[in-house]
Amino acid sequence: DMYKVLPEDSSKKLGEDLQWYWDKEVQKAKKRGKTPHLTKAIILCYWKSYLVLGIFTMIEVIQPIFLGKIISYFENYDASDEVALNIAYCYAAALSVCTLILAIMHHLYFYHVQRAGMKLRVAMCHMIYRKALRLSNVAMAKTTTGQIVNLLSNDVNKFDQVTIFLHFLWAGPIQAVAVTVLLWMEIGPSCLAGMAVLIILLPIQTCIGRLFSSLRSKTAAFTDVRIRTMNEVISGMKIIKMYAWEKSFAELVSGLRRKEIAMVLKSSYLRGLNLASFFVASKITVFMTFMAYVLLGNVISASRVFVAVSLYGAVRLTVTLFFPSAVERVSEAVVSIRRIKNFLILDEVSHFKPQLHDNNENVILHVQDLTCYWDKSLESPALQQLSFTVRQGELLAVIGPVGAGKSSLLSAVLGELPKEKGLINVSGRIAYVSQQPWVFSGTVRSNILFDKEYEREKYEKVLKVCALKKDLDLLANGDLTVIGDRGATLSGGQKARVNLARAVYQDADIYLLDDPLSAVDSEVGRHLFEKCICQALHQKICVLVTHQLQYLRAATQILILKDGKMVGKGTYSEFLRSGIDFASLLKKEEEAEQPSVPGTPNLKSSRSRTFSESSVWSQDSSVHSVKDGAVEQPPVSTQRTETSQFLFGCVGFLFVCLFGWKYLLFISFWKNVFMPKSSELTFTSDIIHLSAVTAVRSINMPNFLAVLELLGWEGKK
Structure with a gap:
């Protein structure tokens, strides 16, 4: 029942507009060798539209002036002076117009200033989301999920309020000066006593604003810690329940919450003091003004009291309510802008744009003398002096022990691992299958299509080569079954095959496969390797990271890594002739699959038969295949015993x-x-x-x- 968002209010447009000004500010700051200022980017982006709204505030400034002129006319009333009468008519007309405009435009003004705050908030959220997706590994160590959540939930909300009162930062002092001049003309120096009260309130409110800023920073820090702790507690709730640690962790969270509430309570006290000044200041101002007026030997008259009270009433809201609120909101917004700026200046992954060619013959992956660091403070690089070239239709198998740098190599090709030196030339579209499979909340089909157009023939082929047909038949709604947080739960092997199917359906030029066969059993792994990698992707560039050495025969090239260095590169036959270690490992792997005594039944076929008889899943399913690590023995009969x-x-x-x-x-x-x-x-x-x-x-x-x-x-x- 809600209306669609206006095109000019869309997150994409607002975020890209502010991002453009922010990028320019970052470039200028780099040239000057200084830190960029997010406030400058915000002002440059929104000053024109927000300045127009200041016209309404200007009307509130000039309204007391017209009122003072009319009062002055009646004090010096002369029935024969028609010129003064005409001027009074003009002042009365102007005052009436201002009052009418204020009555009509009051709510419209607040609508537009709140809309301006909404635009700023949406643009900030867009930039924070964009930055979170581009953070480098080094930058991710400097921030936490709780901090990002706090930025999106608390800090950006300050922009909704600051735009409402921001204009009163300049309108308040101007109105105060105008009213002081009019009062000086009316009651003389006595007006200074009343204005002194307002002037004294200004530095007090400024100090309160600074205290608000300080308390806001401390509160945000405590909130970050509490949210981070709550995330850890929720993620480890099973362990906490198992060890009966509920009271200990409840006390921990309560202690953090008490510290946060203490800061919030201090802010509430200051806010109450700030609000009390609004109700007290006007009365104290009038009292001090006429007390000074009487002490100077003047006689109070009703006309002078009326004029003074009217002028003080015109400036009362602005000086005693809107101006202090503006100081408070601006102080909080400055803290939020500083926190968001510190997040936006974190390091990003390098901007990676592979070259695209219409001619498939130009597809190539070339790496030469590549050296990369995850963290430059470490002495040893993640990758060191790597060189290889993979062309269309070739399969590069990358092997090595744990921590050798295999996944880091794929990250470098993707542009997520910044290169220190060397060359990476990627020509073609890339599809990446991560080692940790992931799915988003949606149907199985939407997870595979990944916003691509549905083509039935192509889709069915992908399901077949990725061994998903029988698994989908067992689901309630087939490939339209909802999976994810609130849907059906998939096993690790099924998630791995959905991930692989997603990449295959994209029809990319280069496939980076980070050990996708480790999450499935041997039968499914052989099917995926033969039908998917070797057949469906035989015309593509494939880089396969694997620990299963039995598949190396089919590889065009083999790259052996150890401690980030390349210890061997060549074909399978070349490595066999050179007698490198992996050949003996491969031989042992093959012997383990073959029966050691003639006539002994094949272990794999026996396992497959046992599995197919004892499971409702298909032989190609990896749900029960994970449990198929040992040979299932038939139940032993107890009759003979x-x-x-x-x-x-x-x-x-x-x-x-x-x-x-x-x-x-x-x-x-x-x-x-x-x-x-x-x-x-x-x-x-x-x-x-x-x-x-x-x-x-x-x-x-x-x-x-x-x-x-x-x-x-x-x-x-």
């Missing part, structure tokens, strides 16, 4: 029975041989009890249990 345990238990029981029977036979033999026959009857009644007790005692129960446990454990094996 249970049977073996039962059999061994039966054997153990029989062994116990035989052992007991042996002791019964021994007791029976002892009774027949050694016992007298007279005791046969008494013995017979107890034979069963005695034999049982003797048999149980003769058996070592712990040993028996140990034997059973050993037999059971052997059965399990």
Whole structure:
């Protein structure tokens, strides 16, 4: 239900206009060897349109003058003086016109000055966003996300208020001088007593403005720290909950908030003092004026009181409210401008514009004696003395250990890593696939098209070569499924393939691929390498950073980096003949994929079969492929184990029975041989009890249990 933004109020136009003046100011400052001033750029950009609004303020300045002339006419009234009467009519007409204009134009004036503030705020936001996207790595270490958020949420809002009262900085003193002259003509030197009150208020309000500026700087610093801390707390909320650190971090945030509130409270006290001066100053001014008038021996008359009160009333709002508010707002705006300027003068990445040619045969990537530094304070460069040339249809594979400078090389080609010396010649359009895949909030299709026109045949081909067809079939709405912060969650492998599909759909001339195969499993990786890199991009320049050495055979050139230096460059066959280390690593990698014993089933095919049977995802999906690092074994049947345990238990029981029977036979033999026959009857009644007790005692129960446990454990094996 909202209207569209006017073309002259669009962020692009406003931002580019102010950016042009800012760039000119930066260039002039560099020539003079000084720091650029953002205030100058703002004044040069908006002074014409804002000066027109000052005409309305001028009307408020001259209105008390006309009022004073009319009062003077009635004080010196002469019925026979028609000339004075005509002049009085003119003053009355002018006063009426001024009053009418003020009544009609009052709200229109405030609308236009607020619109001017809105334009300045939008232009500043545009410049801050633009700068944030161009910050170099060194500059990013000097600022934080919290500071940028604070600039966009707090500092730019000061421009909405400063334009409302800015004109009263010059209108207030002029009105005060005009009223002083009129009062001098009316009541003489006594007017100086009243004006002295207003004059005393001016330096007080100036001091209050400076205190506002100081408190605003301190408050902004505390706000930056609090926002940065809150971002860290929110990002690590799971860890905080897991370790039950809620109270500690709540106290930390509360302490930072208390410091910020203390500064805000001091600012509120000053603001209240500033506002109180508005209500008190007019009464004190009139009182001091007529007290001095009486002390000088004059007699107060109603006409003089009316004139003085009328003139003081005309200047009261401007001097006691608008002027102090202007001082306060300007002080806050100056602090905001200084903070924004410090952000805008941070280092940017070099402006990189590759040469574009209509003829595809001229596409080339040439690097010669390249040396780059991420941070010049470090002794060792990120890249040192690199030279290579890649032409259309060639694949350059870049390998090396972690921290060798592979990603830095791609950053240098993109222009994000400033070069210290050397040459980088890029002829053609570039598509970059980062090592950390990213998606924005939107549909899968919009993430792949990336504002390009939808071509069904081309789009389907890209999905096929990037192994996304089966994944999209499993999503609720296919490629129209919303992903991102408030949508479906994609796995790392799916994000990597969406990133690759986005680059392939752009149909660029040069492709910089920063290890896109590491986020997917071997099957999907082979598909992406063969179908996408080797077939779909076979007519393009491809620079592939990889740790998977099995793909080096297909590379036209191989570049080996270590500690930012080039330790080897050539073809696969040349490296094999030279016996360089990566050849042995590649050989081991190949042997690991092959069965070591003839007749042993292939590990990869076995893994693929197991995976396809146990997963609802396709074999090409990397969601379950990430979990496919180890071979899945079939579930072990427990039937044989249970049977073996039962059999061994039966054997153990029989062994116990035989052992007991042996002791019964021994007791029976002892009774027949050694016992007298007279005791046969008494013995017979107890034979069963005695034999049982003797048999149980003769058996070592712990040993028996140990034997059973050993037999059971052997059965399990």
